[in-house]
Amino acid sequence: MSQRLAVIGTGVIGNGWIARALSRGWDVVAFDPDPEAPVRTRAFVAGAWGSLEKLGLAEGASPERLTFVDSLEAAVAGADLIQENVPERLPLKQEILAAIDAAAEDQVVIGSSTSGFKPSDLQLNCTRAPGRVVVAHPFNPVYLLPLVELVGGEATEPVQVERARALYQALAMRPLVVRREIEGHIADRLMEALWREALHLVNDGVATTEEIDAAVVYGCGLRWSLMGTFLTFHLAGGEQGMRHMLEQFGPALKLPWTRLEAPELTDELIDRVVEGCEHQAAGRPVAELDRRRDDFLVALLDLVQKYWPEAEGLEGRI
Structure with a gap:
């Protein structure tokens, strides 16, 4: 018997969940008050389907298994x-999650795609079974990137987190259970730190947007895609690993290289960033850049699957 995903809200992230679930052979029922949502979503799925076919579709996968309904309850x-x-x-999410909680059966997991809010705040107005409301934060494009951060709130029991983990694994996701709730979870906090520094470098005239992106693409990004942050630095310590790296380079952490505060988004900085990105896009529409990104990610995911985590014996830990 096929499983069913209910999607409330069909923007970029909601549509990404829809495409992923359809590719795994699930039925999907969606609700969005925008009357144009069904047309927009079906076009989105059609655009993503070629990449999903390259990754491999589950038995019974079909875009035809998507249904739109006219109410959240349905x-x-x-x-x-x-x-x-x-x-x-936050007030909108609390309102919608409370309505979902009131309408759904008690045991059904309710995941929120929030990138920053804590689950306890999201659960606040839920009275039926608040513990099953968890953060389930994915990454764009959701239909290709497998990480989903799972965070339980004050009302959440471990069994509810485990139920959520199993469901997202059935969607071919890599659930990462966050040990305690914190604004921004894990990955977005790391990305925001890099983003703040990048904005300072542009604002101070140190580098253009293209130069900064090149530094990531051809430098740290290549290593991060295989090893992440800590294992990359572990190798920097040579045979003695992380301990030697910290002894050698740890004192540099106290040097004022980086800035914790983001720069003020002045009109001048906004213009620099926008003009830089438009130069990089070189007149190519976003849809073309999306396809280029997806083709790259399909190839990269195959490579990552070859080298990590199976080769490291980490399968099943995330």
Whole structure:
């Protein structure tokens, strides 16, 4: 018997969940108050399907297994998993999650795609079974990138987190259970730190957007895609590993190389960033850049799958 995903909100992230679930042979029921949502979503899925075919479709996978309904209550009825993707405004998310919680059966996991809010805040107005409301934060494009950060709130029991983990694994995701709730979770906090420094470098005239992106693509990004941050630095210590690296380079952490505060987004800085990105895009529309990104990610995912985590014996830990 196929599983069913209910998707509430069909922007870029919601549509990404839809495409992924369809590719895994799930039925998807979606609700979005925008009357143009069905057309937009079906076009999105059609655009993503070629990349999903390259990765490999599950038996029974089909875009035809998507249904739009005209109410939130109809969407969540009979769902095995519910994914909320409304705009990142806490009062709105609390309102929608409370409505989902009231309508859905008690045991059904409700995941929020929030990139920053803590699950305890999201659970605040839920009265039926608040513990099953968890953060399930994916990464764009959701239909290709496998990481999903799972975070339980104050009302969440371990069994509910484990139930969520199993469901997202069934969607071919790599669930990362965050040990305690914190704004921004893990990955976004790391990306925001790099983003702040990048903005300072542009603002101070040190580098252009293209030069900064090249530094990531041809330098640290290549290593990070295989080893992440800590194992990369472990190798920097030579045969003695991380301990030697910290002894050698640890004192440099106290040097004022980086800035914790983001620069003020002045009109001048905004213009520099926008003009830099438009130069990099070289007149190519976003849809073309999306396809280029997806083709690259499909090839890269094959390579990552070859070398990590299986070769490191980490399968099943995330």
